Amino acid sequence: MSAMDRPAVDTDASQRLIENATEGMLGPNPFIGFRPQDITAAFRELAHQAVQHPAMVLEQEATLLRELIAILSGSSKLAAAPGDRRFADAAWQDNPLYRICLQTYLAWANSVTQFVDQSALEERTKQRVRFAASLLTDALAPTNTLLGNPAALRSTLASGGANLLAGLKNMVADMATNGAMPSQVDKSAFKLGENLALSKGAVVLKTPVLELIQYSPATDAVHARPHLIVPPQINKFYFFDLSPGRSIVEYLTQNQFQVFAISWRNPTAAERDWDMQTYVAAIREAVETITDITGSPDVVVHAACSGAMTATILAAVLAARREPLIHAMTLMVAVLGGNPDTQLGLFSTPEVVAAAKLETMRRGVLEGDEMSRVFAWMRPNDLIWSYWTNNYLMGNPPPAFDILYWNNDTTRLPAKFHSTLIDIFANDWLLNPGQFKMLGVPVDVSQIACDKFIVAGLTDHITPWRDGYRMARALGGNSEFVLSSGGHIQTLINPIRGAKGKYFVNPTLVARADDWLAQAKPVAGSWWEHWRAWLAARSGEMRPAPARLGNDRYPRGADAPGTYVSAG
Numbered sequence: 001m002s003a004m005d006r007p008a009v010d011t012d013a014s015q016r017l018i019e020n021a022t023e024g025m026l027g028p029n030p031f032i033g034f035r036p037q038d039i040t041a042a043f044r045e046l047a048h049q050a051v052q053h054p055a056m057v058l059e060q061e062a063t064l065l066r067e068l069i070a071i072l073s074g075s076s077k078l079a080a081a082p083g084d085r086r087f088a089d090a091a092w093q094d095n096p097l098y099r100i101c102l103q104t105y106l107a108w109a110n111s112v113t114q115f116v117d118q119s120a121l122e123e124r125t126k127q128r129v130r131f132a133a134s135l136l137t138d139a140l141a142p143t144n145t146l147l148g149n150p151a152a153l154r155s156t157l158a159s160g161g162a163n164l165l166a167g168l169k170n171m172v173a174d175m176a177t178n179g180a181m182p183s184q185v186d187k188s189a190f191k192l193g194e195n196l197a198l199s200k201g202a203v204v205l206k207t208p209v210l211e212l213i214q215y216s217p218a219t220d221a222v223h224a225r226p227h228l229i230v231p232p233q234i235n236k237f238y239f240f241d242l243s244p245g246r247s248i249v250e251y252l253t254q255n256q257f258q259v260f261a262i263s264w265r266n267p268t269a270a271e272r273d274w275d276m277q278t279y280v281a282a283i284r285e286a287v288e289t290i291t292d293i294t295g296s297p298d299v300v301v302h303a304a305c306s307g308a309m310t311a312t313i314l315a316a317v318l319a320a321r322r323e324p325l326i327h328a329m330t331l332m333v334a335v336l337g338g339n340p341d342t343q344l345g346l347f348s349t350p351e352v353v354a355a356a357k358l359e360t361m362r363r364g365v366l367e368g369d370e371m372s373r374v375f376a377w378m379r380p381n382d383l384i385w386s387y388w389t390n391n392y393l394m395g396n397p398p399p400a401f402d403i404l405y406w407n408n409d410t411t412r413l414p415a416k417f418h419s420t421l422i423d424i425f426a427n428d429w430l431l432n433p434g435q436f437k438m439l440g441v442p443v444d445v446s447q448i449a450c451d452k453f454i455v456a457g458l459t460d461h462i463t464p465w466r467d468g469y470r471m472a473r474a475l476g477g478n479s480e481f482v483l484s485s486g487g488h489i490q491t492l493i494n495p496i497r498g499a500k501g502k503y504f505v506n507p508t509l510v511a512r513a514d515d516w517l518a519q520a521k522p523v524a525g526s527w528w529e530h531w532r533a534w535l536a537a538r539s540g541e542m543r544p545a546p547a548r549l550g551n552d553r554y555p556r557g558a559d560a561p562g563t564y565v566s567a568g
Contacts (some may be wrong), residue, residue, distance in 0.1 A: 038128070038352065039132045039135065042125075042128045042129045042131070042132035042133075043129075043132055043136075045121060045125060045128075045129050046115075046116065046119075046129050046132070046133065049115075049119045049120065049121065050115075052120075053119070053120070056115065056118060056119070057115070060111050060114060060115045060118075061111075063111065063114070064107055064108065064111040067103075067107040067110075067111075068104065068107060071100055071103045071104055071107065072100070076103050076107075078102075078103040078106045078107060078110075079103075079106075080092070080102065080106065085386075086141060086143040086381065086385075086386075087102055087143070089150045089151050091150035092150070095150070098150060101142050101148060102142070105140075105141060105142055108137075109137040112133050112136070112137055113130065113133065113134075113137075116129050116130045116133055117130075135377065135380060138380050138381055138385060139380070139385070141381075141385065143385070143389060144385055144388055144389065144393075145393075146164075146393055149389060149393055151394065152389065152393035152394055155394055155395070159395075162395065163393070163394055163395030163396075164393075164395060165395070166395030166396075167391060167392040167393060167394065167395040168392075170182075170183070170391040170392060170395070170397070170398075171391070171392050174391070179369065179373065181373060181376065181384070182384060182387035182388050182390075182391045182392065182398070183387065183391060183398045184383065184387055184398055184404050184407070184408060185398050185399065185400065185401060185404035185405045185407075185408055186397050186398050186399065186400040187405060187408065189400035189405070190400070190402065190405045192238065192561055192565060192566060193559075193561065195243060195402075196238060196241075196242060196243060196402055196405070196406075197238040197241045197242075197560065197561040197565070198241070198243075198244060198247075198250075199215050199216075199241045199247060199249045199250055199253065199560060200215065200216040200559075200560065201213050201214055201215035201216050201549065201559070201560035202214060202216075202549045202550065202556045202557055202558065202559055202560060203556075203557035203558045203559075203560070203562045203563070204260075204289065204293060204549060204550040204554045204555070204556060204557065205285070205286065205289045205554055206557060206563075207282065207285065208265065209264070209265055209274070209278060209279070209282040210262050210263060210264055210265060210282050210286065210564070211262075211263040211265070211557075211558075211562040211563065211564045211565075212260060212261075212262060212263075212286045212289055212290070213260060213261045213262075213263060213560050213561065213562055214259075214260050214290075214293065214549045214550060215249055215253055215258075215259040215260070215261070215560065216253070216549065217253060217258065217545035217546065218250075218253040218254045219253075219254070219256045219545060220544065220545055221256060221542045221543065221544060221545060222256050222257065222258050222542070222543065222544075222545045222546075223256055223257055223258065223536070223539035223540050223541070223542060223543075224294075224296055224539070224540035224541050224542070224543050225258075225296050225298065225299065225300055225327060225538070225539045225540035226257075226258040226259070226260060226290050226291075226293075226294045226296055226299050226300070227252060227257050227258060227259050227260065227299065227300045227301075227302060227535070227539070228260045228261070228262070228283075228286060228287060228290055228299050228300070228301050228302070229248070229249070229259065229260070229261040229262065229302050229303070230262055230283060230301060230302065230303035230304075230307040230308070230310065230311045231261070231262060231263075231264065231303075231304060231307050232304060232305040232306045232307045233264055233279065233306055233307065233310070233411070233413055233417065234306065234368045234371065234410060234411055234412075234413055235368065235406065235407065235409065235410055235411060236263070236406065236409050236411065236565050237261055237262060237263040237264065237561075237565065238263075238406065238561055238565060239304075239403075239406050239492070239493075240261060241261070241560075241561065242402045242403065242406065242493065243402045245495055245497060246402065246493055246495050248302075248492075248493075248528075249261065251495065251496075251528060251532075252535075255532050255535075255536075256536075256542070257535065257539060258294060258545075258546075260286070260290050260299075262282075262283070262286055262307075263561065263562045263564045263565050264279075264411065264564065265564045265567065266411040266412060266564065266567050266568065267365055267411075267412055267413070267414045268364070268365065268412070269363065269364025269365055270364070271364075271365075271414050272361070272364035272365065272414055272415040272416065273414065273415075273416050274414035274416060274417055275414070275416040275417050275420055276310065276313065276417060276420045276421075276438065277438060277439060278414075278417070279310045279417065280310055280313050280314045280317065280438055280439065281439070283310060283311060283314050284314055284318075284325070287299050287301075287325050287326070288325070289554055291325070292551065292553055292554065293550060293551050293553075293554055294546075296540070297324070297325075298324055298325050298326060298327040299325065299326060299327065300326075300327055300328045300329070300330075300535065300538060300539060301315070301326050301328075301329045301330070302329070302330040302332070303329070303330070303331060303332065303334070304331075304332040304333060304334060304492065305332070305333060305334060305463065306421065308331045308332060308333075308334030309334065309335075309336060309421075309424070309430070311329065311331075312329075312331065312334075312336065312430070312445060312448070312475075313430070313436075313438050313443055314326075314438075315329060315445075315448045315450065316438075316441075316443045316444060316445050316447060316448055317438050317439050317441045317443065319444075319447040319448050319449060319450075319476070320441045320442070320443075320444065320447055321441065324450075326450055327450055327451075327538060328450050328451045328452065328453070328535075328538040329448075329450060329451075329452045329453070330452070330453045330454075330455070330531070330535075331452060331453070331454045331455075331468075331471070332454075332455050332491070332492055333455065333456060333457055333460055333462075333463045333468070333488050333491055333492060334454075334463060334468060334471065335463045335464070335467040335468055335470075335471055336424075336430040336431055336445065336471045336474065337424070337425060337428040337429075337430060337431045337467065337470070337471075338424075338425030338426055338428065353422055353426055356418075356422060357418075357419045357422060360413075360415045360418050360419065361415045361419065363415070364414070364415050365412040365413060365414060365415060365418075366412060366413040366415070366418045367410075367412055368410025368411050368412055368413070369408075369410050371410070372407070372408065372410055375462075378461070379461070403489055403493060407489075424436065429443075430443060430445055431445070431470070431471075431474050433445075433446060445471075445474055445475050445476070446474060446475065446476040447476050448475050448476045448477060449476050449477040450477055451477060451478050451479075451480075451538060452472070452475055452477065452478070452479040452480070453479075453480045453482070453531060453534050453535075454468060454471065454472045454475075454479055454480065454481045454482070455481075455482045455483075455484060455491060455503075455527055455531070456468035456469065456481070456482075456483050456484070456491065457483075457484050457485075457486050457487050457488055457490065457491035458483055458484065458485050458486070458504075459485070459486060459487045460486075460487050460488045460491060461487065461488065462488050463488060465483055465513070466513040466514075468481075469481060469509075469513040469516060470513070472509055473509050473511075479509065480505075480507070480534060481506070481509060481516070482503055482504070482505055482527050482530065482531075483503060483504040483517065483520065484501065484502075484503045484527055485501035485502050485503065485504075486500075486501055491527075494526040494527060494528060495526060495528065496525065496526045496528055496529055499525045499526035499528075502522050502523055502524045502525065503522075503523055503525075503526070503527040503530070504517060504520035504521065504522055504523070505520060505521050505523060505530065506519055506520035506521065
């Protein structure tokens with residue numbers, strides 16, 4: 001199909017798709033996930049309840065029938081939830097047939113939910129069944145069909161079916177290259193070093209585990225104390241150096257900070273025995289390299305997600321050994337323990353934990369794209385069905401968006417490291433002093449006395465902000481807790497220019513997270529500016545920017561973003 005024949009792309013719809021996905025994106029944390037058999041088991045529980053309690057089934061059927069009669073008579077008050085973008089098209093309100101279709105769907109979905117709520121299931125089982133039922137009701141939404149989607153139907157009539165031909169082409173491509181999942185991003189629109197990861201710099205240390213990148217100064221003078229970025233072990237490090245204007249590396253270098261970043265090597269089954277100690281020791285080697293290059297006795301560390309957990313373990317080891325290599329830390333959208341009340345936590349039964357470990361050990365690695373698929377099914381309306389509609393029914397290409405590209409550029413986790421992460425989350429090892437040992441030292445995070453800046457997201461679904469607050473109170477020393485109004489990804493990529501939303505500050509870490517928020521001061525804009533001032537106070541005196549990258553011991557190597565970032 002030629003470009004002239006292809007349906008025109010609705011840029012507003014594309015932007016809404018991006019916003020939905022960014023808010024719903026769950027990020028790179030390597031949690032346990034759930035298996036198809038877990039969902040099947042939940043449906044069996046639901047069926048068993050129906051057999052055991054036929055009177056409850058009849059009651060729900062009667063309620064549904066009464067609602068259907070009200071719908072047909074025009075007296076039903078059912079309406080889509082505010083913010084449900086599936087039904088934002090005016091036809092759902094203005095067209096009588098579509099309005100009846102919408103209300104019938106809502107009546108049925110409500111009936112399923114009410115049946116689960118009134119069942120005699122144990123509460124955690126009920127939550128698992130409720131989630132499984134939501135997967136079914138979301139999948140059967142009328143908007144996922146051509147006739148049930150007024151926008152797609154209009155496009156079909158206007159283009160003479162060109163959108164459907166384009167959609168079929170998109171579907172065939174996804175079947176062949178994307179594991180039969182709707183593509184979230186136009187991957188052809190991005191290339192590292194051309195429109196992503198553009199900050200100038202070079203590799204100054206290369207080991208079997210990481211490349212350490214030193215970035216070129218952007219100012220004539222810099223703070224003496226250097227900064228090290230520790231990314232998560234799943235997904236690529238260039239999340240911190242996205243497009244210009246949205247890059248944390250760019251923001252830090254433009255504000256007179258010396259910046260280094262770790263780029264993890266993508267492990268294969270041959271590296272199955274890399275464990276937590278492998279990564280903790282690698283971070284320490286990076287820190288020592290930075291102190292050698294810069295002459296600074298210590299560094300400021302910035303770490304996110306699972307990288308924050310790894311960096312915190314190193315900080316606890318250094319604190320126990322009285323080695324002051326870390327002067328201050330930023331911990332971003334991070335937690336140190338699991339939460340059984342999250343969606344993923346609901347499926348973290350002992351059987352699932354054991355099965356997850358066994359499967360990863362069998363393969364040698366946890367594939368990042370497998371975990372991405374699990375995360376997508378946690379929020380299917382945002383991360384699956386909206387793309388189904390866009391790519392297949394509307395015939396549009398997926399959007400070109402840097403964060404979505406990065407989120408689909410996954411890496412792997414070594415089996416031993418993944419197993420340790422599971423145990424840490426399942427057993428709360430890091431929040432119970434002495435239960436976890438690293439490099440022969442019992443880990444006690446309350447000994448970490450350096451200053452810490454901790455940022456969490458109010459609508460973060462994968463690292464809930466209350467768990468981040470719990471972490472802040474568990475750490476020793478002075479901690480500044482900042483709560484952004486965004487989700488997991490929106491919290492991190494929050495540049496000052498064009499910043500949306502707000503953040504909350506409260507210097508007193510009171511006992512209860514909700515009390516902290518109630519007493520917190522809202523501040524419009526991006527937390528980056530607040531962070532910059534906090535960092536400047538802890539980054540030492542000003543001095544001339546270094547004339548070269550690296551030194552004689554650690555000479556300049558490959559240009560940034562390095563070689564590991566492109567390895568498969």
